[in-house]
Amino acid sequence: MPETMRAVVCHGPEDYRLEHVPVPVPGPGEALVRVEAVGICASDLKCYHGASKFWGDDTRPAWAETGVVPGHEFVGEVVALDDAARARWGVEVGDRVVSEQIVPCWECRYCRRGQYWMCGPHDIYGFKRRTPGAMASYMVFPAAALVHRVSRDLPPAHAAFAEPLSCALHAVERGGITFDDVVVVAGCGPIGLGMVAGARAKSPAHVVALDVSDDRLDLAAACGADVTVNISRQDPLEVVRGLTDGYGADVYLEGSGHPAAVGQGLNLLRKLGTYVEYGVFGSDVTVDWSIISDDKELDVRGAHLGPHCWPAAIRMLESGVLPMDRICTHQLPLADFQQGLDLVGDGSRSVKVSLIPG
Ligand SMILES: [Zn+2]
Ligand SMILES: [Zn+2]
Incomplete structure (x- = not known):
């Protein structure tokens, strides 16, 4: 395992930088995942420009927190996990996985009632330092994450489309x-x-x-x-x-x-x-x-996020029914993240733009 990796880091609105940062170390019950692809969402762009309302949460600042790695629609390969994580998610080292974009607290009234997508703290990858996102070579799935396996037969950018499709x-x-x-x-x-x-x-x-x-x-x-x-x-x-x-x-x-x-x-x-x-x-x-x-x-x-729809979204992608080659119009290396954001901002030349950390 390398000790450092490349990651896009938010320093404030319209100030995202590609940096070398330490590879995160998974804690008990967590998994370390090598990112294969991360889609850029309209919400990433809103956040980049400093929009305040996206997640319907007045308590969060007008942009992704400083120091956070953006990216909430991703697919990756499990590279390390302990027995607790293995048992909880039924995944192994080498499996290709996605995680739902929200990491529920499992303690608030919504989580306790199964309405985890309305979780009070509302930790979504890539917006808060507590849950760094996928615009990096590696990321950690916290123990509270919801994890699903995805077929290796799909190109990475197609598999990462599970997030918007579930929504x-x-x-x-x-x-x-x-x-x-x-x-x-x-x-x-x-x-x-x-x-x-x-x-x-x-x-x-x-x-x-x-x-x-x-x-x-x-x-x-x-x-x-x-x-x-x-x-x-x-x-x-x-x-x-x-x-x-x-x-x-x-x-x-x-x-x-x-x-x-x-x-x-x-x-x-x-x-x-x-x-x-x-x-x-x-x-x-x-x-x-x-x-x-x-x-x-x-x-x-x-409607918000994609609760209880991830298995169906993954099945739909794996079935090949969608024209994914035409939907995933751009795959760029991580270093070209700015070009990716600009493409999404322009809107007319792209449908889904993805970054491939590689
Ligand atoms: Zn999204
Ligand atoms: Zn909750």
Whole structure:
């Protein structure tokens, strides 16, 4: 084992540096993992720029804590673990593993009730010094982590997509989709594409994807959307009404984080429809709340992280049903992390950007 490794370290907003740091030493019940790939998430970028609201936690500072290694969507190989960790997770040295992005405390009221994704302390890899993330050669899985094995047959960047995919599948579950539903997915980035695939797996009548990019809509079709609408050219309301005898969509899954997508969803839904919000917004959004009450009696549901959806996400990746070669557009060495962040920030040239520590 080397004693030092390369890692991206947060020194404050827009000040991330590649440094040599000590390889972490796993404590009792923990595992040391060699990182094979780490995806860059929109939330990483928000954090990089100093956004304050991402994890819905007012107690955390406006950026990842100084000194933290970012990166919460990753896959790696177990290189060291003790018997306690072996017994708890059922993994061995050499296994390829992912860990859910939240490391629950298992003591707060949410954790005690099985709602671990709402854990009070809310330790997510890559945002707090307590749980350093994966933009490094090695990382530690704490004893409280939730760990899953992943097939070696997947390219590393594809396996690391288990994190965003689990999030998308959770949003789909929140939608309570039934067979006759017309489901609309807003935004065809990594989360929206996962929503499309998840909604398709529920076998509704139609899965309608909305975006402003024809390339992304093409990808959405490959993920299972049978109707795609470029909202810069075509009126989605007209399309959805055409599919529903004029009533409107049954379920709307919002994965874009664009303020205009909120009012759009309220308008596209039929009466008694279900709105699921997964997107995260840079500022407050204003809509006509009377649509939710007086007009349509909508169910409006939030969704956060990917609780209880990791095994399904991993199965979906291993099944090969997703066009992962097209979703994972960029794999860069760790040293090019800045270029990776810029690619995600630009948005138009990439879908999922990953770093390969190597
Ligand atoms: Zn993420
Ligand atoms: Zn907790």
